[in-house]
Structure formats: structure tokens, C-alpha cells
Amino acid sequence: xxxxxxxxxxxxxxxxxxxxxxxxxxxxxxxxxxxxxxxxxxxxxxxxxxxxxxxxxxxxxxxxxxxxxxxxxx
Numbered sequence: 001x002x003x004x005x006x007x008x009x010x011x012x013x014x015x016x017x018x019x020x021x022x023x024x025x026x027x028x029x030x031x032x033x034x035x036x037x038x039x040x041x042x043x044x045x046x047x048x049x050x051x052x053x054x055x056x057x058x059x060x061x062x063x064x065x066x067x068x069x070x071x072x073x074x
Contacts, residue, residue: 003026020062021063
């Protein structure tokens with residue numbers, strides 16, 4: 001997995017569960033915390049476009065889905 005920030009964010013915001021989880025699994029626990037916090041802000045705060053909010057919420061939904069193979073289902 002690449003650690004290029006642009007590629008990571010492109011995958012996390014792709015709305016594709018496989019790409020989201022692959023990018024997520026390549027992050028350190030500290031990076032996962034920061035990314036989840038940023039996704040939460042993107043999904044809930046004003047100032048983000050509707051497509052950005054949808055992409056962020058999709059990523060959060062994928063990461064929270066207990067049926068998917070995701071080590072961080074908290």
C-alpha cells in the first residue's frame with residue numbers, strides 16, 4: 001500500500017468498500033484515528049461540498065459495518 005496522501009485519500013473517498021478498506025488497512029493506528037476524525041468533520045460540518053460529504057459518510061459507514069473485514073469496528 002502506498003503512503004502517498006493523495007492516493008490514500010482518493011481511495012478512502014472512493015465510495016468503493018474494497019478500496020476504502022485497503023487504504024484503511026495500510027494506515028497506522030494513529031493515522032486511522034486522524035483519518036476517522038477528519039471523515040467525521042467532512043460528513044458533519046459545513047463548508048464541504050455535497051459529494052465530499054457523501055464520500056466521507058460512505059467511508060465512515062464502510063468502516064463501521066461489522067459484516068466487513070475491518071479490524072476497527074469500534
